[in-house]
Amino acid sequence: MVQKAKILLVDDRPENLLALEAILSALDQTLVRASSGEEALKALLTDDFAVILLDVQMPGMDGFETAAHIKRRERTRDIPIIFLTAINHGPHHTFRGYAAGAVDYISKPFDPWVLRAKVSVFVELYMKNCQLREQAALLRLQLESGQAARAGALETQEPAGLLAELSARLAAVEEQAEALSKQLDESADAAAVATAAHLERKLTGLRRALDALEPGAGSAAGQLPSPS
Numbered sequence: 001m002v003q004k005a006k007i008l009l010v011d012d013r014p015e016n017l018l019a020l021e022a023i024l025s026a027l028d029q030t031l032v033r034a035s036s037g038e039e040a041l042k043a044l045l046t047d048d049f050a051v052i053l054l055d056v057q058m059p060g061m062d063g064f065e066t067a068a069h070i071k072r073r074e075r076t077r078d079i080p081i082i083f084l085t086a087i088n089h090g091p092h093h094t095f096r097g098y099a100a101g102a103v104d105y106i107s108k109p110f111d112p113w114v115l116r117a118k119v120s121v122f123v124e125l126y127m128k129n130c131q132l133r134e135q136a137a138l139l140r141l142q143l144e145s146g147q148a149a150r151a152g153a154l155e156t157q158e159p160a161g162l163l164a165e166l167s168a169r170l171a172a173v174e175e176q177a178e179a180l181s182k183q184l185d186e187s188a189d190a191a192a193v194a195t196a197a198h199l200e201r202k203l204t205g206l207r208r209a210l211d212a213l214e215p216g217a218g219s220a221a222g223q224l225p226s227p228s
Contacts, residue, residue, distance in 0.1 A: 005050035005123045006030045010040040010066065011084070012058040020053060023112040027120055037061030041069055044076045050126035051119055056085035056097070067100040077101075080122045082115075084108060128183075135180050139199050142173050143206075167210055174203055 007029055009020045017033050024031055032047065034040035038061055040052070052070070056063035063083055070076045083097045086108040097105040104118060177199055 004028070004030045005126050006032055006047055007119065007123070008032050008034060008040060008043060008049045008052040010034045010037065010052065010058075010063070011055040012036060013055075016055065016084075023116055024119060026116065027123060029123055037063070037066030037069070040066055044070065044073070044079075049079055051080045051082060051122035053082050053084055053119070054102075056083050064096060064100045067102065071101040080104075082106060082118065084110070132180065132183060135176075135183075136199065139173060139176055139180065142176075143199065143202055170203070170206055170210060174207070177203055 007024060007027075009017055009024075009031060011017050011020070012035055014035070017035070021031050021033075029050070032043055032049070034043055037058060040054070043049075054063045054066060058066075061069075063085070067081050067083075070079065070081065080103040081101055082104045083100075083102045084106055085097075094105050103122075106115065106118075181200070
């Protein structure tokens with residue numbers, strides 16, 4: 001379980017980084033500094049971030065170019081970017097920021113309360129998506145364990161008792177999968193949605209297989225053999 005989210009702060013001026021840290025420290029998350037676009041890209045190679053606060057005007061690789069590199073990488077393309085800038089060239093400059101993949105574009109000086117509130121939204125979304133992915137992975141593990149247990153139990157247990165036990169285990173997993181699906185209705189995380197859909201298909205197949213094994217469900221070929 002992820003305890004804290006990481007927030008990447010990118011600005012070439014140390015005093016601006018210090019100000020951002022002071023504003024966001026109340027969120028009690030991990031704040032990571034980068035003093036250039038190149039340094040930010042290096043940090044993104046190894047760490048996962050909930051959101052990136054990116055200064056537009058930096059020497060060398062500016063904010064727009066840095067954002068373009070971030071959006072080209074599969075690992076980082078979905079990380080929200082908030083542009084921070086002291087430049088005010090009107091709508092054209094703002095549109096360029098959104099075209100580069102930013103989710104927000106804030107001009108300096110900005111309201112600390114507003115910035116903190118916006119960042120907190122992306123942190124909460126990130127934490128929720130992490131939780132959903134962990135739940136999906138746990139369900140998949142339980143499903144795989146249940147399949148292995150069924151294969152071993154078939155050799156040692158009475159058919160009627162085995163069917164009842166497997167049905168109960170499957171019902172518990174189905175209940176967790178249903179709860180996960182309800183949470184996913186509010187999530188935009190594509191990976192978690194795809195994993196949940198895969199689990200639902202597997203669960204449906206298992207339920208049909210169990211139903212076919214019930215006495216009287218079909219032909220004798222679909223029933224478990226009597227114990228010898």
